[in-house]
Amino acid sequence: MSDQLPEVSDEPTVVTVTVNGKKQRALAEPRMLLSDFVRHGLGLTGTHVGCEHGVCGACSIRVDGEVVRSCLMLAVQVDGCTIETIEGMAKGDSLHPIQQAFQEEHGLQCGFCTPAMVLTTQRLLEESPKPSEGEIREYLSGNICRCTGYQGIVASVQCAARKIADQEAQQS
């Protein structure tokens, strides 16, 4: 490796992303975290920041379908990507079945971990529509909740799985 680091511009660049189905453009400095970009650049404050070192999971969003920790990525990395955040889940004033399940099974208290918990649940149920309790606990173990002791969350995920299965049964 040479001693000289390549010259890196700190000028803001335009980042173009498809956010919750809509194409958006915003400026980001090269060093800006994706979490800051989503929250303050795009104004989507439903994504929360709990530790900024990738442990608590509160900043989780979906980038091209995968659940990622937005505090561990830079905004410029998502140029051209598709992003989904909690703001895209409900249809108008009707909650997504996962959101309904979290209310019905008391899966939240202070609400800070909730958006990421809901998005992670969505991904889990895509991968495994009928997860066991152990599978749910394992899958959500990267998302910290300081309030609920997880019991309400586990019940919410089970309830959401039932709701989605019922919905699909009705549609088919």
Place this chain on the structure above:
Amino acid sequence: MTSVMEKGPRPTQYIGARVLRTEDPTFLTGQARYTDDITLPGMAEAAFLRSPHAHARIVNIDTSEAEKIDGVLGVFTGRDLNEVVGKFTAGVPGRTDVNPQELQMIPADKARFVGDLVAVVVATSRYIAEDAVDLIDVEWEVLPHVIDPEAALEPDAPVLHEELGHNNFAHIEYKKGDVDRLFEEADHVFSKRFHAGRFSPSPLETRGVIADYNTASGEVVVWTSSQSPHLVRSLIAPPLGIAESRIRVIAGAVGGGFGEKCHVFQEEVIIPALSKLVGRPVKWIEDRYENLAASLHAKEIITYMDIACTSEGKFLAFRARYVGVNGAYQSYPWTALVEAMTTAAALPSLYAIEGVQYTIDCPYTNRCPIGAYRAVGRTAGTSARESLIDDIARELQIDPVELRLRNTIPNEPYVSLTGAKYDGGTYRECTERARDLANYDQFRERQRRLREEEGRYIGIAFVPSVEPSAWGSDMGKVNGYLASEIFDAATVTIEPDGSVSVTCGLHNHGQGIETSLAQVAADRLGVRLESVRVTMGDTRAAPYGFGTHSSRAAVVGGGCVLRASGDVQEKMAQMAANMLEVSAEDIEWYDGVASVKGVPTKTVTIAEVAAHAYYGGRSRPADLEPALTATRSYDPLETWPNSCVAAEVEVDIETGRVDVTRFWSVEDCGVMLNPMIVEGQTVGAIAQGIGGALLEDLAYDPETGQFLAGSLMDYLYPSATEVPEVIMEHLETPSPVTEGGMKGMGEGGLSVAPAAVLNAVADALSPLGVNVERSPLPPNTVLGYIREAGRAAEAGEG
């Protein structure tokens, strides 16, 4: 957004029903506004420089390089801030055995712990502010430090605060009953030193403050992540030199508090002062390192405890010496005694004893200060006492559950030897129910078989408790705050369209009180829940209050809402009676409709009554004022919920790993407003207790004074895989002394879960001769215990 309640049938009575939380859709859709979600025009951001040393004198601070960066609006040291803001004085009014402490907003002379405030930068962005922090050049003279609290009490220890001359914040003594005789004449005296660990709430949302100072009006609006917005307002006003009427404190959505955010912090003064200095709104959001290193720590106490008892296992007297392991300063306003003093007050718990004696010392050490964390004053003391009680059970070969039941007070109201007025409960039944739920009669056989046949070590423990809740003035006094005056107030208003607004000085940050207080108002007013809107968190909108902490919200909030609703209801009845031409006593309200007793067809709706009140003019009775509103306050008498939990664990004796495999909880919090919320609070507190028992450790290196838990890779929260399902049951003994019969709840799990887990580990490992004397118990500590016991056994055989 449609709530699920609206789709379901209406319960006959809202109080006691599992009403789904009305606040949930806002959180679930990402529309809640936490402090960092607020952006104001022209807003600047602040970042702090914090001390890298445990104890060091500030010789010089050079801020010139930091000030040169583009976007930096100002760099301020403690000396700069001392010129524009006053100080806090932290003490316990009414006590002469406590040495009050003056707190500078940023210490100008020296740093006293790793993370102590040194300077602050305001810049156009947080990124730039942090760049500038890195360029502040501090010349330090490193001083000797002290981490060990018992060493801090020695005469040759480094002194943290020269003006005090020693390190002891308080020395408190208390004695009741003929304790010396009881100890002399006892068949047995059992003793133990127990060192309960240092952990903290570390809410998922860290602290954060935004201030917007208006130079024209001299008013300031402060957004802060707080459990107690009015308390913040009252306590930041003097150092800022601004009248309370010109300070508006808003605590919007708060991502967990657990006691940490019921204090008032230096940053809540500094940020408003900076807004005035730079002439812009200023935001500061604490990062996780700051939160772990420098917000508040909690719980750590070294307890020396003695129990005098008879050969039959009858407890005669408890004696304890508490060393409350404070940090470098007092937390404000409660001080570090919020832990040690309340621990001492809870020493007798629900045991019938004849004598009690304690002393408290509260030494400064070069660590982060100690503040309140859920179940403050119970976690450490309960662990020490209940650990010793299990030791006694093993020594006297009495079953530990039976030993506790033998010594449990009767169910009737009872005054403890520390002066606590228990308001009656199910002190025995909770323990008996927990024992039955856990199938304890079959456990010992299963435990023996697994150990002998499979080499597996499982253990169980039961921990009962009675605990303070719903802090009002009396509860403050019995816990040592001799001058405490604490109450809350609520305003209930029927708006002109017949909808209902409720507001109070409490704060909703997970407790579901937006819903449960609406249940209370709806029942008392006789209206539908959907017509009631409860709002909190804005000192300009809400009447005065002390905020949500100490299991207060259901009892104190419920009490003032009941009172205010009662007053409004009386006026509604008079208005309705006037409209229906009957007497007010004959009016009944249900679902927002007033009807005449015995004449169900003669009705008028609340919207019609409200219109009559507000716009009725001369048709309204001349002696009734138009507005349908009332504000009432409530300062409850002491109320003490009780519970018993049981934990089952399995210990891997090869690795030292502890798994909490099963957990039971039976609690009695009097009248339950919403059992779903009660259960959520119960499990949440138990999970935090499991964290404190096994995982969470705010450790310092005694040699260097460095903080060792500065990230979530070092400070371990329980995740979904560490917390088992909790089996719960409720008993319900209405309090005879509170409005509505509610007792506070929400903290209990953290009082007793750590003791239950620690005792269950001790139970599992007792065949190996292990005795547990500290928390937490990470695998290396457990392995250490096992090896130590093995060596002792070998030495005994040799």
